[in-house]
Amino acid sequence: MSSETERSEVSKQASGETASSDAERSEASGSASDPASDPNVRETPAGKATGDRTDTLLQTDNLVKRFGGFTATDSVDFSVDEGELRCLIGPNGAGKSTLLKLIVGTLEPTAGHVYYDGQEITDMEPNERVQSGISMKFQVPSVYGDLSVRENARLPVQQLADGAERRRRVDEAIENAGLAGYEEVQASTLSHGQQQQLEIGMAASLDPDLLLLDEPVAGLSVDERTEIAERIRRLNREEGIAFIVIEHDTDFVGEIADSVTVLHRGDVFREGSIEEIESDPEVRRIYLGGEQ
Amino acid sequence: MATDSASATDRGALARIRGRLEGPNTIGNSRGFWLGFAVAVLALAAFPVVGSGESFSLFLVLALLGLSLSLVWGYSGVLSFGQVVFFGVGGYTFGVVSINFPDATGITAAAIAGVVGGGVAAALLGYFMFYGGVRDVYVTIITLVTTMAMHTFMAQTAGSEWTIGEAPLGGFNGMPGIPLLELGIEGVASFQFVYNEMSLLGLFAFDPFYYLALALLLVTYLGLRVLVNSDFGRVMVAVREDQDRTQMFGYDVKRIKLLTFTLGGALAALSGVLYAARNVYISPPVFALWFATLPVIWVSVGGRKSLLGAVIATIAIEYFRLSVQGEMALVVLGAMLLVFILALPGGIVPWVAGKLSGSAVPVSELDDADAPGEVSES
Numbered sequence: 001m002s003s004e005t006e007r008s009e010v011s012k013q014a015s016g017e018t019a020s021s022d023a024e025r026s027e028a029s030g031s032a033s034d035p036a037s038d039p040n041v042r043e044t045p046a047g048k049a050t051g052d053r054t055d056t057l058l059q060t061d062n063l064v065k066r067f068g069g070f071t072a073t074d075s076v077d078f079s080v081d082e083g084e085l086r087c088l089i090g091p092n093g094a095g096k097s098t099l100l101k102l103i104v105g106t107l108e109p110t111a112g113h114v115y116y117d118g119q120e121i122t123d124m125e126p127n128e129r130v131q132s133g134i135s136m137k138f139q140v141p142s143v144y145g146d147l148s149v150r151e152n153a154r155l156p157v158q159q160l161a162d163g164a165e166r167r168r169r170v171d172e173a174i175e176n177a178g179l180a181g182y183e184e185v186q187a188s189t190l191s192h193g194q195q196q197q198l199e200i201g202m203a204a205s206l207d208p209d210l211l212l213l214d215e216p217v218a219g220l221s222v223d224e225r226t227e228i229a230e231r232i233r234r235l236n237r238e239e240g241i242a243f244i245v246i247e248h249d250t251d252f253v254g255e256i257a258d259s260v261t262v263l264h265r266g267d268v269f270r271e272g273s274i275e276e277i278e279s280d281p282e283v284r285r286i287y288l289g290g291e292q
Numbered sequence: 293m294a295t296d297s298a299s300a301t302d303r304g305a306l307a308r309i310r311g312r313l314e315g316p317n318t319i320g321n322s323r324g325f326w327l328g329f330a331v332a333v334l335a336l337a338a339f340p341v342v343g344s345g346e347s348f349s350l351f352l353v354l355a356l357l358g359l360s361l362s363l364v365w366g367y368s369g370v371l372s373f374g375q376v377v378f379f380g381v382g383g384y385t386f387g388v389v390s391i392n393f394p395d396a397t398g399i400t401a402a403a404i405a406g407v408v409g410g411g412v413a414a415a416l417l418g419y420f421m422f423y424g425g426v427r428d429v430y431v432t433i434i435t436l437v438t439t440m441a442m443h444t445f446m447a448q449t450a451g452s453e454w455t456i457g458e459a460p461l462g463g464f465n466g467m468p469g470i471p472l473l474e475l476g477i478e479g480v481a482s483f484q485f486v487y488n489e490m491s492l493l494g495l496f497a498f499d500p501f502y503y504l505a506l507a508l509l510l511v512t513y514l515g516l517r518v519l520v521n522s523d524f525g526r527v528m529v530a531v532r533e534d535q536d537r538t539q540m541f542g543y544d545v546k547r548i549k550l551l552t553f554t555l556g557g558a559l560a561a562l563s564g565v566l567y568a569a570r571n572v573y574i575s576p577p578v579f580a581l582w583f584a585t586l587p588v589i590w591v592s593v594g595g596r597k598s599l600l601g602a603v604i605a606t607i608a609i610e611y612f613r614l615s616v617q618g619e620m621a622l623v624v625l626g627a628m629l630l631v632f633i634l635a636l637p638g639g640i641v642p643w644v645a646g647k648l649s650g651s652a653v654p655v656s657e658l659d660d661a662d663a664p665g666e667v668s669e670s
Contacts, residue, residue, distance in 0.1 A: 106536065130542035138540075144533045151316055155530050156541045158523045206542060 056115075057082045057210055057242050058103065058134075063112035065098050065266075072098040074266035075112070080210065085236045085243045087253040089277075090263035091287055096246045097139060099263065100212050103244070104136045105129045117209070135208035139215050139246075141195040143202070145188030149179055152187050152198060156206045169205060177201035178227065193224040200228065204235055211235070213245045217252055229255045250278065262286075313514060315521030317367070317529055319598050319645040336506055340499045347614065351607040352505040353570060354590075356512055356563035358606035359599060361587040364556035366596030367520050368549060369532030373584050374417065374435030375560040377442050378410035380578040382561025383568035384446070384461070385409035387470045390569075391459035394471040396482030403475065403565050410561020411554050418553035422546045427535075436584065443579035466575025473501065473569035485569075505566060509603070512559065516599050528552055582622060586613075589629045595639025604641055 059079040065072045073095040080086050088096050101107040103114060105126035113122045121129055130136075143152050153173045154166070161169055174180055177197040182190070187198065196216060203211060216232070217225045233256055235241045247253050253260060254274045262270040262277060264286050270277055277283055314321040320329065339348060357379055365371045389402035417438060421431055450463025461467055476482025485501040519525050530538040531548050539545045568574040577583060586609075594605025609628075613621040636643055 104540070106540075125539075125544070127539045127542050127544050130540060136540055138537070142534055142537045144530060144537070146533055147529065148316060151526060151529075155526055155538075158526065159542060202541070 055082045056080070057084070057117060058244075059115040060099070060103065061113040061115065063099070063102055063114065064110045065095075065102055065107060066110045071266050073102065073109075076263075076267055078261065078268055080242055080244060082209070083236070083240045083242050085232070085256060085258045086245070087257035087260045087274075088244055088246045088263060089248065089250070089253060089260060090269070094263040095266040096263050097214055098266075100136065100214055100244065100246060104134055104212060130206065130208075133207075133209035134212065135203040135206045135210070136212040137196075137199050137203045137214065137216060139218070141192065141199050143187040143190070143195050143198050145186070147187055148184050149174060149187055149190070149198060150183040153177075153202060153205070156202050160205075160207060173201040173205045174198075176204075176231070193220045196220065196224075196228065197231075200231065204239075204241070207239075208241055210242045210244070213243065215246055215248070217247065217249065225249075225252055232256050250274070254278075312521065313517045315525070317520040317525050317597075318517050319595075319600050319642060322649075333510065337503075340502055346499065346502075348611075349499065349502040349505045349570060350567075350614075351610045352502070352509050353563055353566040354586075354610055355509050355603045355606040356566070357560050357587055358590040358594070358602040359509075359512055359516060360556045360559035360563065361591045362594075362596055362599055362602035363516060363520075363559065364553055365588075365591060366598065366602070367525065367532060368528040368552040369535070370549060370553060371429075371432045371588075372435045372553070372556070373432055373588065374414075374438050375556065375587050376578055376584045377417075377435070377439050378414050378557035378560040379564035379567070380442060380446070380574070380576075381413045382406040382410035382564030383574040383578060384467065384564075385561075386565040386568050387467045387574050388456045388459040388461075390471050391467075391469060392457040395478040396474045396476045397478040399471055399473060400475050400477070400482075403473070403569070406565035406568075407558050407561045410564060411558030414557020414560075415550065415554040418550045418557070422549045422553070439579055439584045440581065443576055443581075446576040446579060462575070464576055466573055468573050470568055470572045470574065472572065473504075473566075501570060505570075508562070508566070512562075513599060513603060520599070524548075586625075589625050591639075592629055593632050593640060595642040598639060598641050598645075601639050601641030605639070 056079050060076050063073055063076040063078070076095070076099060078099065088099070090096055098107065102109050105121070105124060105128075109122065113120055115121065116129070116132065116134065121132070124132075144155070150170065153170045157166055157169045157173065160166075171180075174183060177194070177200070179190075179194060179198060179201075182194075187195065190198065200213065200216060203213075213232070217228050220228070229252060232243060232245065236243055236256075243256075245253075245256065257274055260270075260272060260274050260277045261268055262283055269286065270280055270283055272280075310326070320326070336352075357375060360378075361372065361375045364375070383406065386402045386406035389405045390399045393399070393401065417435070420426075421434055426434060446461065447464045449461035450465065452460070454461040454463070459467060472484055472486055474482050474484040483500070485504045520528065527538065527543055527548055530541070530543070531545055535545045535549075538548075564574075564578070567578070587606075590606040590609055591602050593609065594601030594603070596602070609625065613625065616624070632639065
């Protein structure tokens with residue numbers, strides 16, 4: 001119960017402090033049903049969005065990905081608003097990671113479209129998508145093991161700043177990852193949790209508008225989970241970064257999410273608040289039947 | 293006071309230059325290293341007085357080829373067997389142009405054309421590979437095949453139809469008659485870099501080509517140090533370590549690989565130009581399989597992630613190879629490659645540098661009990 005009250009506080013603060021979409025945000029988080037599940041918003045590409053209450057940041061339209069005979073995502077219509085913190089859950093093989101890869105462009109869709117910030121990005125190279133404000137942390141922590149923590153942190157930042165400003169941002173990224181004092185340590189010698197923290201810091205230091213995290217707390221201790229949950233909420237609240245987070249742990253999801261999307265067999269199965277999702281007997285059924 | 297502040301700015305400038313030359317991507321970031329470096333350069337400069345610069349200049353020229361592979365393979369992770377292609381293209385282009393325009397201006401232009409030609413060849417090959425989605429070991433295979441194709445092609449250019457202007461390509465017999473390297477503008481100022489010794493004021497023997505090669509090697513080495521320690525160098529290393537991850541930080545990985553490959557090609561071509569100019573001759577064996585393998589051996593033994601390693605190993609191995617001569621040397625080199633890949637994959641120079649400076653990574657710090665993330669689940 002304590003995590004629920006904490007979460008609603010967070011969403012109140014988020015609606016107050018997110019500069020870009022303050023009015024819409026408070027209305028959105030206040031309303032019972034999530035705007036993304038509103039058919040008007042869902043069915044329309046972002047560029048022509050008729051949803052007048054929110055600014056849709058990302059929208060997928062009929063997104064299909066097949067690997068040979070296997071359909072990983074099947075006509076997914078999915079959208080995320082500016083400044084929203086969305087969690088993506090679903091049994092193994094539901095197509096969560098595939099959807100993220102389609103959004104970020106490391107996979108090409110078999111059919112369908114992706115719209116970001118009002119523009120179609122379906123044919124954009126991944127690095128161009130990153131330049132336009134989408135950033136991603138992969139499932140397996142992939143910091144540059146041979147490089148020092150500082151060199152790792154410099155790599156994304158050097159595109160955005162020079163000189164003293166760059167130093168400040170690098171120090172800040174290291175500090176926020178809880179790695180102050182570890183600057184010259186080779187990244188491969190960090191613990192799993194530290195690598196996750198460093199990588200989230202690197203992805204966030206690109207000043208993205210949308211940050212995709214694939215299982216950011218898998219295999220971490222309770223304390224490390226709490227740290228990362230706080231960090232995600234802070235980035236969302238203070239910098240207005242929208243998130244799509246894939247996570248299995250429903251406690252963690254309950255702690256951070258504004259809203260939850262359940263994927264099942266490659267399509268959106270349910271969307272709503274964590275309470276709605278958790279109490280949904282159908283969701284319980286697919287989890288129990290599908291995985292455990 | 294005035295002199296104080298002047299020397300302070302001098303120190304400032306010196307520190308700035310050092311700052312650009314030093315970084316985590318090169319070995320030798322200490323005062324001691326630069327002292328040793330200065331001694332080594334002076335020793336190389338004095339070498340022709342005691343030894344023979346005549347053959348040693350060849351090693352300096354080939355060290356440029358070694359550096360080109362270290363840049364492409366060691367720093368951006370593209371294992372290329374094709375450095376000799378650009379080496380050969382550089383040499384042949386230099387030969388063709390200089391034979392047709394055998395005065396100082398023409399020969400200078402030929403040298404530039406050779407370097408540009410090698411760079412363009414690398415850019416073309418690189419474009420089709422990297423933008424065509426060729427990766428990893430397939431790049432190695434394609435560059436290897438390109439080398440073999442060039443070898444076969446150049447070997448069959450014996451006929452008179454393979455004459456460009458005044459310059460016959462010469463098939464397997466090669467292209468003789470390349471003029472001596474004379475740089476400058478004809479009639480204004482020029483200097484002939486002959487490769488044999490000439491007496492300077494009757495005091496000591498002077499070998500102009502040796503000093504040209506030494507100067508170019510020095511400038512290239514220092515220039516590459518600046519490059520690999522720059523922002524671009526950091527991205528190159530990131531591409532080597534994990535290109536997909538690097539793309540996800542917003543970098544155009546294909547473009548970075550193409551730029552590095554092109555630069556590596558131009559550098560190999562510079563080596564080829566000097567090689568052809570030194571020998572006044574070039575022939576198809578520069579595209580031969582055994583010659584294509586040599587840079588890979590130099591760079592593997594010296595340490596591919598080390599520019600210094602590439603230079604030292606090239607000079608040492610070529611010295612050995614040419615003093616032993618014959619097939620035996622190649623057998624020894626092949627065995628050496630195997631031993632190094634198995635026992636010391638990082639190469640000898642980084643290993644020695646690690647021994648000299650103690651453990652490079654303060655791993656002990658990780659055992660700190662207060663370290664974040666060390667708290668156990670309870």
